[in-house]
Amino acid sequence: MHFALPPRKTSQPPPYARASRSSPIRRKQLQVGGLLACAALVLIWLSTYIFSTSSEHIPSGTPEVVIVTVLDEATMSQDYRDRIIENRKYYARKQGYATFFPEVADYEIGTSPRSWAIVPALRHAMTKFPKSTFFFLLSPHSLIMNPSINLKSHVLDAKRLESLMLRDKPVVPPDSVIRTFSHLKGDKVDLILTQDNEGLAQGSFLLRRGEWAKFFLDTWFDPLYRSYNFQKAEGHALEHIVQWHPTILTKLALVPQHLINSYGVDIASRGGKEVMHKEGEFVVRLVGCELDSARYCEKEFDQYYQQWKALQNKGSI
Amino acid sequence: MSLSRSPSPRRGGGWASPGLTSPYENVSGKSSPRKTYGDIQMNGSASATGENVTWASAKARSEEINGYPSFSTRNNGFFSRHARKISTSLPTFSLGGRRDFADKEKLGRGRWPPIAGSRTVRYLQRTGRVAWRFRLRLGIVLGLLLAYILFYATPLHRVYRRTSWLGGGSKYVVILAANQGGGVMEWKGPREWAIERDSVRNKKKYAKKWGYDLEIVDMSTKKRYAHEWRESWEKVDTIRNCMRKYPQAEWFWWLDLNTFIMEPSYSLQSHIFNDLVANTYRDINVYNPLNISHPFKSPHLDAVARSPTGNGRKDSIHLVIPQDCGGFNLGSFLIHRSIWTDRLLDIWWDPVGYEQKHMEWEHKEQDAMEHLYTNQPWIRPHTAFIPQRKINSFPMGACSENGEDPKIHYSERDRDFLVNMAGCEWGRDCWGEMYNFRELSNKLNRTPWEKFKDGLSDGFRALKARFAAKKEEDEDVKS
Numbered sequence: 012m013h014f015a016l017p018p019r020k021t022s023q024p025p026p027y028a029r030a031s032r033s034s035p036i037r038r039k040q041l042q043v044g045g046l047l048a049c050a051a052l053v054l055i056w057l058s059t060y061i062f063s064t065s066s067e068h069i070p071s072g073t074p075e076v077v078i079v080t081v082l083d084e085a086t087m088s089q090d091y092r093d094r095i096i097e098n099r100k101y102y103a104r105k106q107g108y109a110t111f112f113p114e115v116a117d118y119e120i121g122t123s124p125r126s127w128a129i130v131p132a133l134r135h136a137m138t139k140f141p142k143s144t145f146f147f148l149l150s151p152h153s154l155i156m157n158p159s160i161n162l163k164s165h166v167l168d169a170k171r172l173e174s175l176m177l178r179d180k181p182v183v184p185p186d187s188v189i190r191t192f193s194h195l196k197g198d199k200v201d202l203i204l205t206q207d208n209e210g211l212a213q214g215s216f217l218l219r220r221g222e223w224a225k226f227f228l229d230t231w232f233d234p235l236y237r238s239y240n241f242q243k244a245e246g247h248a249l250e251h252i253v254q255w256h257p258t259i260l261t262k263l264a265l266v267p268q269h270l271i272n273s274y275g276v277d278i279a280s281r282g283g284k285e286v287m288h289k290e291g292e293f294v295v296r297l298v299g300c301e302l303d304s305a306r307y308c309e310k311e312f313d314q315y316y317q318q319w320k321a322l323q324n325k326g327s328i
Numbered sequence: 329m330s331l332s333r334s335p336s337p338r339r340g341g342g343w344a345s346p347g348l349t350s351p352y353e354n355v356s357g358k359s360s361p362r363k364t365y366g367d368i369q370m371n372g373s374a375s376a377t378g379e380n381v382t383w384a385s386a387k388a389r390s391e392e393i394n395g396y397p398s399f400s401t402r403n404n405g406f407f408s409r410h411a412r413k414i415s416t417s418l419p420t421f422s423l424g425g426r427r428d429f430a431d432k433e434k435l436g437r438g439r440w441p442p443i444a445g446s447r448t449v450r451y452l453q454r455t456g457r458v459a460w461r462f463r464l465r466l467g468i469v470l471g472l473l474l475a476y477i478l479f480y481a482t483p484l485h486r487v488y489r490r491t492s493w494l495g496g497g498s499k500y501v502v503i504l505a506a507n508q509g510g511g512v513m514e515w516k517g518p519r520e521w522a523i524e525r526d527s528v529r530n531k532k533k534y535a536k537k538w539g540y541d542l543e544i545v546d547m548s549t550k551k552r553y554a555h556e557w558r559e560s561w562e563k564v565d566t567i568r569n570c571m572r573k574y575p576q577a578e579w580f581w582w583l584d585l586n587t588f589i590m591e592p593s594y595s596l597q598s599h600i601f602n603d604l605v606a607n608t609y610r611d612i613n614v615y616n617p618l619n620i621s622h623p624f625k626s627p628h629l630d631a632v633a634r635s636p637t638g639n640g641r642k643d644s645i646h647l648v649i650p651q652d653c654g655g656f657n658l659g660s661f662l663i664h665r666s667i668w669t670d671r672l673l674d675i676w677w678d679p680v681g682y683e684q685k686h687m688e689w690e691h692k693e694q695d696a697m698e699h700l701y702t703n704q705p706w707i708r709p710h711t712a713f714i715p716q717r718k719i720n721s722f723p724m725g726a727c728s729e730n731g732e733d734p735k736i737h738y739s740e741r742d743r744d745f746l747v748n749m750a751g752c753e754w755g756r757d758c759w760g761e762m763y764n765f766r767e768l769s770n771k772l773n774r775t776p777w778e779k780f781k782d783g784l785s786d787g788f789r790a791l792k793a794r795f796a797a798k799k800e801e802d803e804d805v806k807s
Binding site for chain 2: 256
């Protein structure tokens with residue numbers, strides 16, 4: 012029908028009429044809805060971000076490094092043990108690190124040599140200090156001679172480590188076909204080891220906490236290795252797994268021996284004078300004293316202990 | 329146009345105009361002007377000659393448009409002319425009679441004619457009307473139906489199932505170990521070939537259906553290994569190669585050759601992975617034929633390693649293995665791509681372990697895995713066990729020392745997914761078992777139409793047998 016004028020709209024719209032799709036009210040509603048949806052999405056994203064990183068969050072005050080030294084009641088006198096503990100604790104207090112002194116008897120190592128206890132001890136340390144980043148295993152027959160050295164700047168820092176790493180070096184000297192990787196980033200390293208003339212040194216090394224560390228320790232501690240009669244027990248087992256399993260080799264960095272593993276005795280087969288402890292170096296290790304019936308660990312220890320005490324009294328450390 | 333003479337009235341009415349009519353006849357080749365059926369009826373034989381043209385008939389004819397004059401440019405071609413002739417020569421019906429009168433009443437105009445049909449006609453009309461009213465909704469429904477049919481009739485559904493973010497089929501790889509121990513060590517006979525053919529076809533069909541990748545690996549004892557230390561420990565190498573070959577895949581399903589997928593309609597996702605936590609058990613004490621003490625008690629381990637179920641989350645499961653009556657069974661197991669798996673594959677074979685145990689470890693990787701699980705705490709939080717019949721049912725011949733075990737043996741009623749004829753090569757008939765299970769699977773997975781047909785033929789056969797029996801009986805009675 013056509014009228015001259017359009018019919019007038021009623022001023023009371025029918026109650027069932029809905030707002031037209033493009034009415035201003037509708038548009039406003041859509042805008043608000045869209046904004047709310049965006050805000051919700053952002054919130055969800057943020058919360059997942061926060062919660063996913065929270066597991067890796069390290070509370071302040073957590074010691075960054077834990078020094079692990081396994082003691083043995085059966086072979087060490089109380090006096091000797093006290094001196095060892097005193098030495099470690101002094102260093103840890105200076106640098107804000109933690110110490111952990113488990114006993115060999117705490118672990119079921121069966122009939123295998125007692126030196127195997129270092130492996131479960133490290134696992135134990137990771138359980139006790141679940142937030143600490145590095146674990147420094149130091150054999151009891153050794154002393155920290157220079158407590159002013161901070162491990163972070165000494166070896167652990169990624170950049171520093173990259174400059175120290177021995178690349179493309181035979182894992183077991185002198186001529187193992189397995190060599191350390193030549194392209195390895197400092198922050199991918201989980202195990203920092205040294206080697207002497209005979210092989211890898213398991214008396215002083217650093218291990219980063221993580222899934223890899225558990226895998227490494229559990230593999231190392233496999234009963235088939237313990238029952239295999241490796242000549243040097245856990246030392247040879249370590250050399251074995253490093254050479255046969257690339258997933259372990261990829262996480263390994265070798266550093267120069269004097270950084271964390273100077274020797275306190277002159278043994279020709281172990282490198283002789285060249286690797287002897289010099290003034291200012293971090294650690295002195297009386298390597299092999301517990302295995303050689305002609306040597307006395309406590310006597311050798313006492314010599315360096317007095318030296319350390321003298322330095323301490325002088326106030327130079 | 330000139331007329332030979334002036335039109336003159338004729339006796340029967342009308343007039344003769346030869347000058348007007350003759351050209352029509354010459355051009356169109358018609359002997360008489362066209363008449364409708366009605367005209368013939370009305371005018372009888374008189375109009376057949378075409379001479380008896382009345383005023384009324386001419387007017388009526390011009391009112392019903394019967395076509396164009398033949399001298400127009402149309403219908404000049406041979407075909408169109410003849411086609412037109414055919415169509416015009418067909419009789420036309422005007423059942424309502426000649427409507428040359430005015431309607432008396434106008435009430436029913438523009439509506440549906442009064443319903444005169446039977447009940448079915450009325451019913452059809454009503455449904456038609458309803459369909460018209462809901463044409464939009466009906467259209468949508470029909471469109472969806474069409475889309476559904478097209479989806480399954482074309483390879484579109486396979487593309488869908490394969491795409492990683494839709495069906496996710498490309499995340500799964502089936503590794504089938506063919507030719508086990510063959511090659512240098514022994515020659516295959518016709519039965520072995522038949523087993524291999526059936527087994528491979530079965531997996532190919534399954535992988536194609538769900539969009540998985542199938543990797544058939546030749547496990548024949550290769551020269552490369554034959555004189556070497558780690559003879560026939562290729563499982564680890566094979567899995568690692570597959571992981572390299574399919575970098576998009578996440579889960580790898582290892583299958584021995586002597587297996588048969590009984591229910592290809594189960595996808596791995598719906599059968600296992602959509603609810604991996606509920607379909608598996610982390611605590612080995614649920615079923616522990618090896619009597620492994622679990623969990624570790626030693627306090628030097630962390631909480632997750634000491635927990636019987638790891639951290640209990642789905643994303644920590646990287647290895648899913650079934651257990652049979654003798655312990656782990658690696659005839660059918662699932663392994664997930666992860667850093668953890670890389671480490672496991674790396675240490676699974678170790679020369680020191682091999683040297684001490686290779687005489688004792690009859691099942692090679694399987695025994696080594698048991699050893700690792702028992703002794704290395706980092707393995708357990710990432711290993712889950714799956715009830716055996718989920719992916720590895722046994723036939724009655726295997727693990728049968730204690731009779732039938734509902735945890736171990738295939739059940740037709742529960743429609744188990746896969747049968748593993750484990751150990752059939754030691755004194756059992758591999759091919760026979762494979763054949764029986766294949767036939768059973770075909771029977772269980774018939775389409776409804778096939779079931780109907782088989783039902784009919786079975787019924788006939790039964791009837792026939794009964795008749796035959798009766799006949800025999802009768803003959804017996806007679807004799």
